[in-house]
Amino acid sequence: xxxxxxxxxxxxxxxxxxxxxxxxxxxxxxxxxxxxxxxxxxxxxxxxxxxxxxxxxxxxxxxxxxxxxxxxxxxxxxxxxxxxxxxxxxxxxxxxxxxxxxxxxxxxxxxxxxxxxxxxxxxxxxxxxxxxxxxxxxxxxxxxxxxxxxxxxxxxxxxxxxxxxxxxxxxxxxxxxxxxxxxxxxxxxxxxxxxxxxxxxxxxxxxxxxxxxxxxxxxxxxxxxxxxxxxxxxxxxxxxxxxxxxxxxxxxxxxxxxxxxxxxxxxxxxxxxxxxxxxxxxxxxxxxxxxxxxxxxxxxxxxx
Amino acid sequence: xxxxxxxxxxxxxxxxxxxxxxxxxxxxxxxxxxxxxxxxxxxxxxxxxxxxxxxxxxxxxxxxxxxxxxxxxxxxxxxxxxxxxxxxxxxxxxxxxxxxxxxxxxxxxxxxxxxxxxxxxxxxxxxxxxxxxxxxxxxxxxxxxxxxxxxxxxxxxxxxxxxxxxxxxxxxxxxxxxxxxxxxxxxxxxxxxxxxxxxxxxxxxxxxxxxxxxxxxxxxxxxxxxxxxxxxxxxxxxxxxxxxxxxxxxxxxxxxxxxxxxxxxxxxxxxxxxxxxxxxxx
Amino acid sequence: xxxxxxxxxxxxxxxxxxxxxxxxxxxxxxxxxxxxxxxxxxxxxxxxxxxxxxxxxxxxxxxxxxxxxxxxxxxxxxxxxxxxxxxxxxxxxxxxxxxxxxxxxxxxxxxxxxxxxxxxxxxxxxxxxxxxxxxxxxxxxxxxxxxxxxxxxxxxxxxxxxxxxxxxxxxxxxxxxxxxxxxxxxxxxxxxxxx
Numbered sequence: 001x002x003x004x005x006x007x008x009x010x011x012x013x014x015x016x017x018x019x020x021x022x023x024x025x026x027x028x029x030x031x032x033x034x035x036x037x038x039x040x041x042x043x044x045x046x047x048x049x050x051x052x053x054x055x056x057x058x059x060x061x062x063x064x065x066x067x068x069x070x071x072x073x074x075x076x077x078x079x080x081x082x083x084x085x086x087x088x089x090x091x092x093x094x095x096x097x098x099x100x101x102x103x104x105x106x107x108x109x110x111x112x113x114x115x116x117x118x119x120x121x122x123x124x125x126x127x128x129x130x131x132x133x134x135x136x137x138x139x140x141x142x143x144x145x146x147x148x149x150x151x152x153x154x155x156x157x158x159x160x161x162x163x164x165x166x167x168x169x170x171x172x173x174x175x176x177x178x179x180x181x182x183x184x185x186x187x188x189x190x191x192x193x194x195x196x197x198x199x200x201x202x203x204x205x206x207x208x209x210x211x212x213x214x215x216x217x218x219x220x221x222x223x224x225x226x227x228x229x230x231x232x233x234x235x236x237x238x239x240x241x242x243x244x245x246x247x248x249x250x251x252x253x254x255x256x257x258x259x260x261x262x263x264x265x266x267x268x269x270x271x272x273x274x275x276x277x278x279x280x281x282x283x284x285x286x287x288x289x290x291x292x293x294x295x296x297x298x299x300x301x302x303x304x
Numbered sequence: 305x306x307x308x309x310x311x312x313x314x315x316x317x318x319x320x321x322x323x324x325x326x327x328x329x330x331x332x333x334x335x336x337x338x339x340x341x342x343x344x345x346x347x348x349x350x351x352x353x354x355x356x357x358x359x360x361x362x363x364x365x366x367x368x369x370x371x372x373x374x375x376x377x378x379x380x381x382x383x384x385x386x387x388x389x390x391x392x393x394x395x396x397x398x399x400x401x402x403x404x405x406x407x408x409x410x411x412x413x414x415x416x417x418x419x420x421x422x423x424x425x426x427x428x429x430x431x432x433x434x435x436x437x438x439x440x441x442x443x444x445x446x447x448x449x450x451x452x453x454x455x456x457x458x459x460x461x462x463x464x465x466x467x468x469x470x471x472x473x474x475x476x477x478x479x480x481x482x483x484x485x486x487x488x489x490x491x492x493x494x495x496x497x498x499x500x501x502x503x504x505x506x507x508x509x510x511x512x513x514x515x516x517x518x519x520x521x522x523x524x525x526x527x528x529x530x531x532x533x534x535x536x537x538x539x540x541x542x543x544x545x546x547x548x549x550x551x552x553x554x555x556x557x558x559x560x561x562x563x564x565x566x567x568x569x570x571x572x573x574x575x576x577x578x579x580x581x582x583x584x585x586x
Numbered sequence: 587x588x589x590x591x592x593x594x595x596x597x598x599x600x601x602x603x604x605x606x607x608x609x610x611x612x613x614x615x616x617x618x619x620x621x622x623x624x625x626x627x628x629x630x631x632x633x634x635x636x637x638x639x640x641x642x643x644x645x646x647x648x649x650x651x652x653x654x655x656x657x658x659x660x661x662x663x664x665x666x667x668x669x670x671x672x673x674x675x676x677x678x679x680x681x682x683x684x685x686x687x688x689x690x691x692x693x694x695x696x697x698x699x700x701x702x703x704x705x706x707x708x709x710x711x712x713x714x715x716x717x718x719x720x721x722x723x724x725x726x727x728x729x730x731x732x733x734x735x736x737x738x739x740x741x742x743x744x745x746x747x748x749x750x751x752x753x754x755x756x757x758x759x760x761x762x763x764x765x766x767x768x769x770x771x772x773x774x775x776x777x778x779x780x781x
Contacts, residue, residue, distance in 0.1 A: 019481060026483050027395055033387030034396075037408040037457060040450050044415065044423040051426055070676065071659050074595035084679070106321030114318050123322055125573040126329050132565040133332065134511030136538045137558050140545060141332055151697065157653055157682050158697075170328055177325070203311040224414070231416025233514035234542060241682035242658070253682045258418045262514055263685050265425070267660025270595055280422045284415070291414055295407075546685055549692035 048284065052277030063278065069244045073270030080275055084246045086282065088254035091161060091247065092236060093229040096168035100229075101222050103169075104176030108218070111177065112184035113206055131174035139238030142167040147239055154251045159241030162250040167235050172225035179224060183217020183298075184210055220298040227290040231283070233258040257283045333562060339551075340559025348556050353524045359550035363557050365526040369441065369534030372527060373520060374509040376445025377452045382502055384449075385456035389498075393464040394472075394486055406461075413454035420450050421515035429519055437531030439521030444536070447519045448512055452505035459504055463497020463579075464490065496579035500572045507568040511561065513538040537561055588740045589662030589705075604747065605740040608758045609772040612706030612728040613666050613735045614715035616691065618698040623647045625717040628734060632671050634701060637678025642699065654681030655690050655702035663687070666737040667703050703735075707771040725768075729777045739772065 056063060059080045066081030111123055146166050151158030187210050195205040211218070241253025242263055261276050261283075268276055351362020392402055424447030428436045436442040467490050475485035491498070521533020522543065535543065541557050544550040592605055615631055617623060626634070626645060633639040634652055643649045656677055657664040668674065684690045690702040695712035706723050709715045715723050718734055727733035747755050757763045764774040 023481065023483060027391070030387045030391035030395055033384045034391035034401075034405050036384045036388060037405060037412050037453060040453065041408050041412055041415075043427065044420065044450070047423050047426045047431075048419060051422075069659070072595075073593055077595075103321055103324060106318050107325045110318040110322035114315065115322055119322065123326060125569050126326050128573065129333075129566060129569040130325070130329050132507045132511065132569055134513060134538050134561055134565070136511075136513040136541050137336060137561060138332070140541055140554060140558055141335060143545065144551065145335065148696070156651075159682055170332075173325060173328070201308065201311055203314050207314075227414050231414070231418070233416065233418040234517075234538075237685075238542070238546070242684075243679060243682050245679035255683070258416060258514070261418050261422065262517060263658045263683065264660055265422075265518055266685070267658070267662075269660075270599065272660060277422060277426075280419050284419055287414055287416060287419075288411075291411055547688035549688060549695075 045284075048277055048280050051274060052279075052281045055271065055274035056278040056281060059275070059278070063275075064282070067246075071264070071268070071272040071275055073268075073272050075271040078271060078275075082257070082260075082279060082282070084244050085255050085257055085260050085279070087246050088161075088240070088244075089230055089256040089258070089283075089286070091254060092164045092168060092240065092256055093226055095161065095165040095250075096172055096229045097222060097226050099165055100169035100172045100176055100225060104173050104221070104225070105180050105218055107173070108177045108180030108184060108221075109206060109211065111181045113202070113210065127174050127177050130170070131178075135171065135232060135234045136238075138167050138171055139235035142235060142239040150251065156251045157241050157253050159239055159253050160251045161240070161247050161254050163239040164236050164254070164256075165250070167239055168229050168232060171232060171235060172228045175225045175228050176221045179221035180214070180218045183214040183221070186217065187213040216297050216299075220294040223290050223294040223297060227287055227294070230256075230286055230290070231258060233262050237262050257286075333566070336555065336558045336562050340555040340557075340562070343552055343556030344559055349560075352526075354550075354553075359544075359548060359552060361553065363537065363540060363553065363560070365524055366535050366537045366540040366557065367560070369520065369527060370510055370536040370538075372441040372530060372534065373444040373448055373516065373536055374506055376442060376530065377448035377509045378502065378506060380446060380449040381452035381456055381505055385453050385501065385505070386460050386498055388457050389460035389464055390486060390491075392461055394482070394490065409454040409457050412450065413458070417451065417512055417514040418518075420447060421518035423447070424450070424515055424519040437529075437533075439519065439533040441520065441527055441530040441532060441534050444516050444520030444534075445530075447515050448509045451512060451515065452509050455508055456501040456505040459501025460494070460498045463494040463501065466497065467493045496575045496582075500575050500579075503568055503572050503575075507565060510536075510564055510568075511538060513542060517542070588742050589737060590665040591738070591740070592742070600744060602745040604743050604745065606743075606747075606755055606759075607738040607775060608741055608755075609739045609764075609767045609775060610728060610736055610778050611739050611772055612723045612733055613663055613670075613703050613737065614706045614709045614723050615701065615703050615718060615735065616694050616709065616713040616715055617701050618694055618696075619712070619714045620698045621647065621714065623716065624714065625720055627719055628671055631716075631718065632673065632675065635667065635672060635677055635681075636675050637680055640680070650699045653697055653700040654678065655693050655700055656681045656683045657687075657690060657703070658683050658685055662737070663703060663705060666735070670735050670737070706736075725771065725773060725777075729773045731778075736773075 058075060063080050063082060064086065065083050067083045068079040068081045070079040072078040111120060115123060142163055146163050147158040150160055150163055191209050191213055192205055195209040236256050237259040240255060240259055242255045242259055243253035244255050247254045257279050261279055265276055348362050349367065350364045353365060354361030392405060396402060424443060428443035428446050429438050471489050471493060472485055475489040516536055516539050520536060520539065522535045522539055523533040524535050527534040537557050537560065541554045544553045589611065592603055597603060615626065623642065623645060630639065630645050635654060639645060640652055641649065642652055684693055687704045687708045690704050691708060691713055694700040694702045706728065721727050721733045723733045728736050741755055741758065743751050759775065764776060768774050
């Protein structure tokens, strides 16, 4: 009796062991798929930093605060100041966000609270389509419609800060709209019902209950829109003019980190190429700061 | 009454914002399509490109290049994103790991395409040149996979999340193993959502330019192998516009892209709608 | 293929680089066809690109701001202008930058106050190529050196060329190859007066 029992138990154990091994293998493979995103980020960071960081250290803070950009393929002969390019990136971003935020948030409130179902059925895919249009198509539209219009209307090159704003704000609308809409929808129903029950009108409820309750999500959407704007390359490359100087008016050309990298990578060798990777690190730092801020903002949501 | 009338203004503004967003989309699409549709012909889609420096010609080689880089990116990103989503949703209850992976996907999705392009240039074009052929469809496609991955991962995870727990429990209760219940019950139920995620990824890959600019090579010749350099449609728009202001080819190519994006938007929209309806019916 | 001479650091990093000149290319200074200016001196050209001259009326034109269109850092054409016209001086930062010859040309074609520089071979009737020191850029003036703004086109190999690379260079330098370059308005090496 005693000799049979372990035998049986052993057989069933063995069967479940093979199943177990199969199950474990699958689980391990799936885990590897899961952490592929983490690996991807590390790969990107390692390679960008390996190429750009030595340059960044060599150039020091002057890289960020001096204004003359005369790259050459060896470090000693060049002048490496990207201050005007950083200013250009920030200027272009802030303007696009300033235009895009009121429109985007208003559209989100409209979608979440006011739009009748048939209108929503059209508007939601439209916002998705706006997000799907390739940035080079926006740049194309900007180059052939917006830039000549600005040149005709206000003189100058046409390729300008203003042209970048007018194209970029459209490109960040979908980000602001979809995240803001979600966060307004996520406000608990009781908030709205309670407000209406005590006699507030729909607009009063929107203004004093829903939007404040969703504010952290709305703020996060704007910050993420900012990230989208500062990271956008092709459209800006085509309409900004790529002039490395701090613009003295919104009709003057400017340059951004992204556009400058795309513009100069083609011929860059040696120290020049390393400098462009260093610019990539600076851009990366901006994106990480913005992502962190967006996270901080949306974390507050868990409060209720 | 007085209060109601005062509210007309803000409500009208909100309507205005919704309509303005729609109008912006329509203006851009109408402009591209009105100028681009007349350019599209059988010859335009299947013909050879014009000689260097001349305008006109077909965009066949650029369509093939777009298909090549998009397929490669999907081939890599699809299993990784779906597998990753299954792991996140079905296998781990460990919140810290899930948090890390989700955060990573979010960061990855937010990295500007030019930075992914710089990385792709260094890693695939230079470092892995013996394998990728340098500037090539493989380098471009693998670089794009980094951008497709987080989009598909996020959407697949959302889709898996909406599968009711009773379905899993029922399947496990009938004696199925975990993997059996995932492949026979969970995945089929979540399939429309997963496909939506992959299609969105395709849209991202088809529309990307900056990363392609640094990795795909830009040759207008029809690719003979995936290790050849090529010029996807987006890059072609940029090149023909900036190199010799060939607006005709640019309009035509942009119209093809816009039609593709509209189709992708419509398909995903219909898929998601029927899917949510189906789930509500359960 | 390069339109800029190899720099000292390129040579030190890759000591085996060999550069073979295959043609001479003029760099045309181009303006919009509506611009009534048709000649500039090298000094005027330099001052326009360094930003010392900013209005067309300073060089005899109408009262309008000069819109300078540059090529990007690293471009051989930009390098040529900087060495030959600016004599090593620096470009003003007031201009805009375009990433290709065609982009410069199409911008200048669309802006009556613009000035830019492109390869002589790429000049078409959408823009006007200026005379420099009263010499028009033509095949002959580039070949005999009287048109001052010109540079060599080089084929670059790592070490002495072998195999296909050598065959290609030999073909480019052969009468048939040089005829193709000539047809594209590049000045054949054999036509260049000794410099």
